[in-house]
């Protein structure tokens with residue numbers, strides 16, 4: 001008979017072979033359901049298209065543990081025996097590791113169900129990579145009243161057996177902006193008849209960088225990156241319009257407000273200066289994951305007790321993680337746990353070390369038990 005960890009590895013490989021990208025996780029959800037049902041674990045009747053929520057325990061108090069389940073639209077290049085069988089889809093963010101770990105957690109909690117003084121809702125969440133899945137779960141109200149919501153991400157930059165987290169921001173607020181400029185097109189030889197959007201674009205590109213260098217305080221952090229610039233079709237025409245699009249990453253609500261306000265002012269100023277329309281569409285996509293202080297203290301202790309090399313996360317990472325949506329309903333805690341890969345997350349050769357599966361389920365079981373001692 002396979003040991004528990006071997007079983008988790010086998011499930012992880014199965015998920016790895018059959019990745020499904022955001023919103024299409026039908027088979028993945030079916031398989032998770034099957035494994036949970038084989039272990040007599042209750043699955044809640046929640047209207048989610050993909051993903052599901054299981055429940056273990058009894059009583060009024062409840063806490064939640066979360067795994068994401070979606071893959072990425074990437075062509076895998078690992079040459080692993082269990083590489084993706086779906087061309088153009090790959091578990092390159094290690095959500096297969098997350099699923100196996102949290103299935104393991106659910107099974108271990110089920111074995112201890114009689115001793116649990118409350119309920120644990122185990123979230124298998126779809127569509128993390130498009131930042132929509134966590135919101136969808138929150139909107140079902142199934143987490144209303146939760147005392148805490150906990151989760152993790154595998155971190156290829158850390159050795160297996162390493163745990164890292166900090167109080168406050170673990171990941172960044174992530175926003176997307178688009179600026180559309182409407183001037184007046186003209187013959188390239190008669191600029192006096194037009195309003196050239198490309199002059200405005202070029203000024204905008206450099207002025208936007210002054211938000212970080214001149215408006216954000218030197219001891220604060222922000223990233224403003226323009227990812228695309230478009231204007232014009234040919235060499236001898238002044239086009240009538242242009243656009244830029246990019247992303248803003250910040251680590252406090254104040255800096256987030258500041259960047260958006262400054263960007264708006266720059267657009268208004270350039271519109272006035274050149275007599276064009278400069279319209280900003282600023283979308284706040286995802287908040288930064290903001291770890292609760294008391295949960296961080298407890299998680300630290302639990303990680304030590306589980307045998308991790310426990311380290312303080314030195315700074316937030318400027319990445320997206322939609323786990324942040326859960327902090328709308330309860331205090332949250334999110335840790336980075338080492339998976340030691342040569343290649344980074346989202347790389348076509350990403351290959352986490354499966355030895356990460358040895359400890360993660362026990363970390364979450366210990367965390368749940370210690371949480372119940374606190375919140376009962």
Ligand SMILES: [Zn+2]
Pocket residue numbers: 093129345346
């Ligand atoms: Zn990812």
Ligand SMILES: [Zn+2]
Pocket residue numbers: 093094095128153
């Ligand atoms: Zn991920």
